[in-house]
Amino acid sequence: MNDWWWVSTVAFGIGLGTPLVFATIGEIITERAGILNLGVQGTMLVGAVSGFWATFNSGSLILGVLVAILAGAAVSIIHAFLSITLRVSQIVSGLALTLFGTGLASFLGKVGSEPLVGEPSLVTFGAIFEDGIADWPLIGPIVLGHDLLVYVGVLTAAAASYYLFRTKLGLSLRAVGEDPASAEAAGINVSHVRYVHVLIGGALSGLGGAYFALKIVPTWQDDPIGAAGWIAIALVILASWRPWRALFVAYAFGFAQFLELRLQTLGEPWSSIPSTLLAMIPFALAIIAMIVVASGKRARLLGAPAALAVPYFREQR
Amino acid sequence: MTSRRFIVEPRGLASMRLLLLVPMASVLAALILGAIFLTLTGESPWDVYKKMVDAAFGDGRGISETLISATPLILTGLAAAVAFKMLVWNIGAEGQFLLGAIFAAGVGIWLGDGAPAAIAVPLIIIAGAVGGAFFAGLSAVPRVYLVTNEIITTLMLNFIALSFMNYLIFGSNSPWRDQAVSTFPQGRPIPEAGRLPEFFNRLDYGIFVAVALAIVAYVLIDKSRWGFEVRVVGDSANTARYAGITVPRKILGVFLLSGALAGLAGSLFVAGTVGALDPRSLDLGLGFTGIIVAALARLHPLAVVPVAVLMGALNNAGPSLQSIGVPPETVTMLQGAILVFAVAGEFFIANRIRRPEHEAVPGTTSTEVPA
Secondary structure, eight states: OOTTHHHHHHHHHHHHHHHHHHHHHHHHHHHHTTOOOTTHHHHHHHHHHHHHHHHHHHOOHHHHHHHHHHHHHHHHHHHHIIIIISOOOHHHHHHHHHHHHHHHHHHHHHOSSSOOTTOBOSOOOOBSSOHHHHTSTTHIIIIISOBHHHHHHHHHHHHHHHHHHHSHHHHHHHHHHHOHHHHHHTTOOHHHHHHHHHHHHHHHHHHHHHHIIIIISOBOOSOTTTTHHHHHHHHHHHTTTOHHHHHHHHHHHHHHHHHHHHHTTSOTTGGGSOHHHHTTHHHHHHHHHHHHHSSTHHHHHHTOOTTTTOOOOGGGO | OOOOSOEEEEOSSOOHHHHHHHHHHHHHHHHHHHHHHHHHTTOOHHHHHHHHHHHHHSSHHHHHHHHHHHHHHHHHHHHHHHHHHTTOOOOOHHHHHHHHHHHHHHHHHHHOTTSOHHHHHHHHHHHHHHHHHHHHHHHHHHHHHHOOOHHHHHHHHHHHHHHHHHIIIIISOOTTBOTTOOSSOOBOBOOGGGSOOEEETTEETHHHHHHHHHHHHHIIIIISHHHHHHHHHHHOHHHHHHTTOOHHHHHHHHHHHHHHHHHHHHHHHIIIIIOBOOTTTSOTTHHHHHHHHHHHTTTOTTTHHHHHHHHHHHHHHGGGGGGGTOOTTHHHHHHHHHHHHHHHHHHHHHEEEEOOSSOOOTTSOOEEOOO
16 A cells, blocks of 8 residues: 555546536635525536637637636526526525526537537646646645646635735625625625626636536546535535635545545445445535534624525515 | 616516416427527437427327426426425435435335335335435425525535435445446346336326325415425415414425425336436436426426426437437437526516506606616
8 A cells, every 4th residue: 555645636636626616616705795605516517518619629628718707707607697686595495597508508409410519628737837846746746736727716715815805806705695685885885896706716616627527537528517506605614604614615625536536446345335325425524514514503704795695675675 | 776677576476378378478488599509510310400499299109209208397496496385405306316216115125026016106106206305305304494505505415316326226235226237337127016107108107196296285385384484485475474374394394395396206217117226317407407497397287297297208309300410419418498487477477577668757666777
């Protein structure tokens, strides 16, 4: 057994956690505006298929990422319109987006004379530093051995944290999520702010989906992202609506998922644990953590926006 | 807010005509959107839709398969309708369905060949309800006593149920696994006595159980005292509290009922066409499709039945599209679009939109929609 197996497990965990970083931070930004978007899973899938398609046809990873970001924002308009303009239940509206996005992504992956399904991506994201550097002990694989988007993920956490807590726009965003009526009285256009941040959340989810299709599973298949979109929604709570914490809970979740695969290669007694049982552990931990840290009033203390999932009726102020 | 192009105001009670028109319009709008996507990708929408109608309703076999697909959807639809009506966001019908199937198959296998049908069938069906209610309880108890967000817990439990089923069939030599087949793991069949008889092609009596439960749910929610109190809680928990209704117990009851209904879908699956806990034949996504059914039925238990037949027809039509080179996922996309439009339709049922003729009287609840 390699003594350093856990170093590579941590490194892979960071990679597996990166799409969750994008989706979780996106959902944090959306929820901070008071909108719960259960459409993350569908949005990520649309981002994955459109990003894969764009890279497949252009050979450009950057173009793929940009198309995924735009597609993620575009489908999120569905949720924004239903929940902000029409003020229907955000829960049902988000689920509608997920169902539509899931179907649309599978449809787009299979339709046409040359369907994408089964096709490998021509290019994928690779490590940005040269081999020599990535071979440094400890720091090499864990800190320096990653591809561009992993570092973009860290920057996204930094930028989102700065935006939410250090800028005037971030303050008005949080005001809208806490108390939309007061925010409006202070001259903030509540609908406008909510629209913008649902779209930003969708864009980041789309980016997270593209990371799956262009790095983690670089061959188009029907369900490249597993349950990542759903997991991101749970991680928002475990990250207590804070971007930096999102980075770490997402990495921890990625680590847990990779550990599950890794245990199979470690020999007895580890490899005799059925992987189907191990697959439950991250979800069970998420539920237990939810019950312990986010029940009742504790959710508010953690940072849950007071107006989350409450439609805003201007006339009922 | 000087120039308003439209005035939106709450409508009191919507007319029956509107209540029927809006869901139909949502289906039509989804078909039009689907036609646009199909045309853009080089397929003929007419051929695709014709194929779908043929596959779902074209002959006796098609109709029976459609009703087979509709049976579990009636129950997952009821599960969502009952819960959502009371603002209990149980989106774990998927997991409760699987647990229902696991319990039902477990009881069937445990009973063995000796039990007569008159005992085996009811026990298997009830076991599914218990399994579903138990699994819903894992979210319901923290929801009621600790105020833990049930959306997340029910969602996470879906994945746990799926892994657990995979463990029983693929990961272990559990009693649920068919030991006689060594090539590919599959579920062990329950005894014949535990199966619901088929009467029209492959269609079994499960469809009648499902329809009967829809009627029971309707009476329970719309006609009983318990249902009245539940509706009061759904409209306003505070009103309910002042009226002396014990709100937590009502929420717990509704949550468990919702889980039991989803679990019953699992037991009808096991006692019906599949006859075993078999991961390959267990249709995944029934829980989520149930939410579409409930939304399109506007949470009305009786309306769930025809809507479930429509969704069952779509599910059943999907695979047939492969023969004309169109992905079966076209159907999933259409179902998602139907839900999007049905949800949007809620707005038009709840509100009236009109052109301003005179300036609205101050103090009325009109709002302006920026156009």
